[in-house]
Amino acid sequence: MALLELKNVNVRYIMKDKKVHACQHVSLEIEEQDSIGIVGESGSGKSTLASAVLRLLPQRITQVDGEILYNGKDLLKLTKDEMDALRWTDLSIVFQKSMSALSPVHKVGAQMEDVYRVHFPNAQKEEIKQRVYDLFKVVNLSDRVYELYPHELSGGMMQRVSIALSLLHNPRLLVLDEATTALDVVTQSQILREIMSLEQNLNVTRIMITHDVSVVASTCKKIAVMYAGRLMESGETKDVLVNPQHPYTQGLLKSFPSFKGAKNDLRGIPGSLPDLSQEIPGCVFAPRCPFATEKCRTVEPELKTVNGKGNWKVACHKVGGE
Amino acid sequence: MKKDNIFQAVMRVLKKNSQLRMGVILLIVLLCVALFAPIIAPCDPYKLYDALVAGPGTPGHILGTDGLGRDVLSEIIYGTRTSLMIGVVAASISGILGTCIGGIAGFFGGKIDRFISEFMNFFLMTPSFFLILIIVALFGSNIMYIMIVIGLTSWTGNARLMRAQAISLKERTFVKSAQAMGESRFSIMFRHIIPNGIFPIIAQTTMNVSSAILSEAGLSFLGLGDPNVVSWGQIIYHGKQYMPKGWWISTFAGVAVVFTVLTFFLIGDGLNRVLSPKMDANN
């Protein structure tokens, strides 16, 4: 059984005069010990999807339906208390803006202590401190950080603090929402290496949300490509990146320099994201797709298996058969 | 075509923002009253009628007369002109001063900035109503003085805003490129910094109209208003002597002040919400 299974998840933002379909018909399976990268340009709904899984979207203005099965339990059907019990012990997250991820007027250590006590209310101060120091060691931070305020740390250090915080209760599923995007390349690769070595030791399943395909290529076993709230293609990283099937994936990969250093011409995809408050018949990518036919504009493509491989799926009429 | 678009854009903003809509409607009412005062007012506000301190509902005097026999309604209607003028002129003075001084401080930076900032701190630490009072009381209560003094003592808030705007704008690419192309510093300031950073000051200036009207009303209430014009504060001051028997004199003039100040508050707050959508999303 998959650790996390999304079945036909839809997320809508309800505005005063319109509804925005931020995610539509997203189905995805994530196995235990997997690492999956969800990529897409900004506005593709990848962060929304992650927040939806963790039920962190503001309830008043969003509407989520479909099924989000974690260990067979539908997260969307849990009561608030049941969900709170899963938070951080099972599901945790690292946000992009780590500089503002903690309260500016409380010390880092005190806040981590507080989070620790959410699930172990009677924990002793010394015990927590030891745990935090251990985690600091893991992410390469000095113990001194415990007594500092967030503004006294650099961006990279705060990122490490966020990661240490997310690991506080040994979560089974860790979401990294653009967690390294804002960092410089050296710090980024250092942190990514730390995360990957952690994974092997701690038995975590990781979802990595990023717009940087190279990060996924070097750190994730699987990849899922999103566009305009829909899943375009998903599968093993080595399959999808080497031999992309969906025209959008192909376009996305062309807009990054080659990993092997060959000088291909860099190309963006002409056009821009469609207006998600409108109902779009057919494939969402059709207006920008160089291969689009009449069918693409009228019938929405279903996810299909590619080359008989069970976990490689593409939503495109042009792939397989036709 | 283009005009039409601007009009449509304004309508769209007004439709979304209820504060602004209310404020604009009230403002239109006020402007009409001020503009058509001679037509709307039933009597000459300066004429002394025989009925002294006649209550509201007296024939010919809907809101009654004051202690000298003037028609209260007409006084209030003409008072709209005074209040609007004082509010707008004083707020404009403080807006223009604040924009220029704050813009220079933020854009030029360095020693100029430090000097201006110290100067602003100095102003921040002076009790401004006290100062206004001293100046008006000692130098005479001419309406020109009153407007200028109110304007001169309230520019620091605008300057602070503009300074922050200028500091953030001068790092932006279009300003950098104008610099690189050799545009002079003053030209950059007036062509790029001020036009791009002025919006929060406009909202603030609308609020300042309110406080200027309140300041003038306060001065008049202390008997320091310009005796040659009708103003709401003076009506309240005059009516105070006939309290509690002649309650209507002060009461209705005060309602007019509340109404007007509320109008500008609503517009200013509405503008602020339009300018910072983040706050709007919270509401």
Add this chain to the structure above:
Amino acid sequence: MKRYIGKRALSGLLVVLLSVCFNFTLIRLAPGDPIRIMAGTDNPNEEMIEALQQKYGLDKSIPEQFVMFLGNVAKGDLGYSYISDESVIKLIGEKIGPTLALSLTAVLLSVTFGTLIGIYAARKNGSRFDRFVCSISYVFDATPGFWLGLMMILIFASSLKWFPTSGMVNLRANYKGFAYFADVCRHLVLPISTMVLTQTPYYFRIARSSVLQVMSEDFITTFKATGMKESRIFNKYVLRNAILPTVTVLGMSLAFLLSGSVLIETVFAWPGMGRLMFSSISKRDYPVLTGIYLVTSVVICIAMILVDILYGFIDPRIRYD
């Protein structure tokens, strides 16, 4: 820290000096001669005027007068009133008590009510309560305090006769001890209510908007994601962050407290600093006026330094270097 306070005190002293100098000059440049007001009659005797001018040093130039004034201040002497011939320090001392009783009470009540209602409204953001309190606060924000005071007198004193119309004590009754205190309290009700009604919206708006702002910060999402109870997030993290602007504004209000509320004190004939100031302006009582200005400026300056220091304790991002 010590160095910072020293620096601030020095620059504060400079500001006070400049401010008083400005005020001193301004007052003396103004048209209207206090001596002629003092001498009273329309056609006063020239010798008397000269004698008076000499007595008060008004025959000297303004810079000379200012230096004299500073010298006296250094000796702790703020001069004597032209009108009553009493020492300025004594005059001010008599009025500080009543002003504090009125304004300080009003500010403390306003900040308490305003902040509590603001926090509650922000928690119930968008609810009917929130919308209702917001509209009310708009109206009271737009209401001139002096007019509201008149209306209060009209309704609660003249018509209903619940409270006295004006003054601080019933002079005819000659109360002693507790009865005196109770009488002052009765006189305080209307002016304080007026001030609280017009000041509360200010604190309400600040508290409400800063709570809303903090609630939209990223770290709130972090804590929600950890499964922390919302009440704990609110009570520990939101409030602590949201209280900062209120502290700043409260500090400013306290700083300007001594200059009193001329308008409210006038409406209710309250014997405080505001009225002393206003009467000394109209009577051209220069020494009293300058004295009040000096005392107020010093108080403002000290209060602002104190607020800065306090702020350093509650906001770790502020550094003194």
